Amino acid sequence: MDSLTTPDATSPKSPSPAPSQTDAIKSTKAKGKGGRSTRAATTPTKDSRINSQKKVTTAFRKRQASEFIEEEEDLDEILDDVDDVVTESEYESLKKKTNKRKRTVNDRSASSSPAPAGRQTKAASAKKSKHRLKNPQKKAAAETLTPASAKGKEKKMATTPTSFDPRLVANLAAMYPDTYWDHFAGDDDNQETMINSINEEHPLHLVDGVTIRDDGHITGMILSPDGTMLVTFCNLGIAKIWDVETFELMHSLNDEKEENIDEFYVGRFTPDMTKIAVAGKLKDPRRWSEEDEDNHILPCPVKIFDIVTGEVIERLENHEEEILCIKAVTFKGENYFVSTSQDGYINKWKMDDEWGKLAEHTRLEDGVTCMAFTVGFLPNTGNKYLIAACDENIRLFDFETAKLVQTFEGIYTSYCDCVKVVRCLDYPAPPATWADVTEEVYDDDEKAMFTYLISRGVEELDAEDFTISSKPNSVTLHKLTYPKSKGGKFELETVKRFMHEEYRSNSWLIKITSNGRYIAAPTYDGSIIMFNMKTGSVGAILRDHQEIEIRDVLFHPFRKLFFSCGDDGTVKVYGQCTAVETAKPEKQLSAEPDQEDPDAGDMEIDVTDI
Secondary structure (H helix, E strand, O other), X not given: OOOOEOOOEOOOOOOOOOOHHHHHHHHHHHOOOOOOOOOOOOOOOHHHHHHHHHHHHHHHHHHHHHHHHHHOOOHHHHHHHHOOOOOHHHHHHHHHHHHHHHHHHHHHOOOOOOOOOOOOOHHHHHHHOOOOOOOOOOOOHHHOOOOOOOOOEEOOOOOOOOOOOHHHHHHHHHHOOOOOOOOOEOOOOOOOOEOOOXXXXXXXXEOOOOOEEOOOOEEEEEEOOOOOEEEEEEOOOEEEEEEOOOOOEEEXXXXXXXXXXXXXXXXXXXXXXOEEEEEEEEEXXXXXXXXXXXXXXXXXXXXXXXXXXXXEEEEEEXXXXXXXXXXXXXXXXXXXXXXXXXXXXXXXXXXXXXOOOEEEEEEEOOOOOOOEEEEEXXXXXXXXXXXXXEOOEEEEEEOOOOEEEEEEOOOOOOEEEEEEEEOOOOXXXXXXXXXXXXXXXXXXXXXXOEEEEEEEEEOOEOOOOOOOEOOOOOEEEEEEEOOOOOOOOOEEEEEEEEOOOOOOOOOOOXXXXXXXXXXXXXXXXXXXXXXXXXXXXXXXXXOOOOOOOEEEEEEOOOOOEEEEEEOOOEEEEEEOOOOOOOOOXXXXXXXXXXXXXXXXXXXXXXXXXX
16 A cells, blocks of 8 residues: 555455464464575665666667667668667667567558647657657567466457547446545544654654664565555565564565576565565576676566465566566456566456466557556546556556557656556545536536546756756656546646755656655655645655665555665654654744644745646
8 A cells, every 4th residue: 555646456445354464474484484585685885876877878778779770771870870879789689679660560550540740750759859769679569479488368458449438437436436545644643644744843753763674775665455564675586574563574575496586676465465476577697688787687477475384376477577566456356466567568467366376467568668667547447547657658558458548748858667646635636436527517627537646757867977867857746637528538737846956866766655745755865855745845855764766665554654765775664753742842933834834844945836
C-alpha cells in the first residue's frame, strides 16, 4: 500500500491475514530457515551516481543512434553523426535490430492512425533534432512470443481497436468497486492515522533506536496489506521482512537454488500475505558486458516466494532485462500480477486462485517503448485501464485487451520514470461513482469523471560532465479527465509543477509518493523534499541519508510513520509526535501567519501553477 497513491488494485477488498501469519514468519526465523547471501557487500559512493548518469546518457544516445540507422542508408553519413556513440561493428548490430523493427512498423502501418496535420512523425522529428531521443532498437513485436521456458499459456493481444465506452466502464466499476484509499491523512494529534501536516509545527523526526540496513543498495520497499510488515529489496538478491511494531528483522528471502547473480529491486505481497512476488535483475557470473560495465544480463524472472518457508514456488518468465515494477490486481474476479521492465514491455500474469501458479500470460506492447517503469490502475474503471510511465511519456493501456489506448508525449525531456494515481485532499474531488456522471452532464466539465496523477522524470544531461540537467528537475501534478462519450479521448492537463533549488533528482529509478497533501520527492544526493500539493511550498527537507540516491519512499497508511531507503543501504524511519508533545514557546514574528492555513509554517518557493 502506498499511502494515498493507489495500492494494489485488488477487488473485492483484500482479506485480512490470519493472526498467526506474522507469528509463523517469526517462528521460521527462530528455526533458522531462510538462506543468507554469500555475495560480497558493496560500498556505495558518490561515484555510483555519476556512473549511473553516464549510463543514462549512453542509453539516450544509443537510442538516438538507432533513430538515424532506421532512417538513413549511408553508412558513412551515419557514422559521422554518431561516431562518438557507436563503432562500425556496433552499427551493424544495431542495424540488424532496427531493420526488424522497421519491418514490424511497416506491417502495422495500414492499421495505424496517421499523424495529425501539422505534426511531424517521430522519425521525421528525430532527423531534424539530433537531441530528440526517441525509439530504441527494439525487437520486432511480431517476434515476441513467449520463450519455450515460459510457463503457462500466452494469450495474444486483441486485434480490434480499443475505444472507451462510459456505460460499459460504469457497469464494470459498479460490479467491481475500487478498494483504493481506505486510509486517509488524519488528525495531527491522532497517532493511529496517516501523517497529515508536515511543517515547522508538525516536524518529522527519526524514530529512536531503529536500525534497518543491508549490505548492499536498498532499491525498493513495500508494506504488507495490513501495515504490520515492511519488506526491503536489496541488490544483493535479498528481500528482508521487518516487523513494523518492533523494527526487528523477521525473515530473509533469497533464492538458494539460483546459480546466477540475483539483484532484487521490487516486490508485491499477495492479498493474503502468504506469498510475495520479487523481481529485479539476473546476471551471468561467467560473462562480462563491456557496454554495461557489469556481468552480462540474463532474461529476468519474477520469483514468487512462500514467505514462511522461504522457497520459490513459481517463476514468471518473459522479460529480457531488469524488472522495474510489480503490481497485484484483481480484474473481473481473476488474479493478476503486472510487471514492467527495461526491455520496454508490460506483462500481465494471470494467476490461479491462490496466487501461486501461472495460468496465462499476455504482453502489453506498443512497438516503440524502450523502457517501461511504473504502472497504476485508474479508479472507477473496474481496473480496466492502466496508466504507465514509458520512456519520456505517460501511456494509457486497456488492461483487458492489452492494447495501447493513448499516449501523452514529452512529459519530461528524457524519461518519465514514475507515475502514480493519487487522491488530492485539498483539490476538488472526482465524482465518487459513475452515478454522478450521466449522459445529460457529459458536456459539463465539473461533472466529468477524472482522477489525479503525480509524476517525476529525468531531463537530458549535459554531455560535458554527465551531471548537469538541461532544465531543472520537477514533480508534476496532473488531472486526467475521462472521455464523456463513447470513443472519446482522455485529456491530461498539468495542475501544478513543483520545483526547488535543492530538488536535484536527475537520476532514473527514483520513486515519489503522496499522502494526499504532500508529495515526498527524493533526490540523488540524499535529501527528500516534502512539497505541499496545495500551495507548492516546501514543508520540510529531510537530509539523513548519505549523499547518494534515495530510491523509494512510503507513508504508513494508518500510523504517523514515513519510510525512505536508498543506495546507502539503510531505511530511515520517521515519526511524528502530537502537538502536545512538540509544543514550544511561541516565537516572535514580524508578521503573523494566516491562522486558517494549516501549512503556514511551510517555506515558500516558486512554483508553476497551470
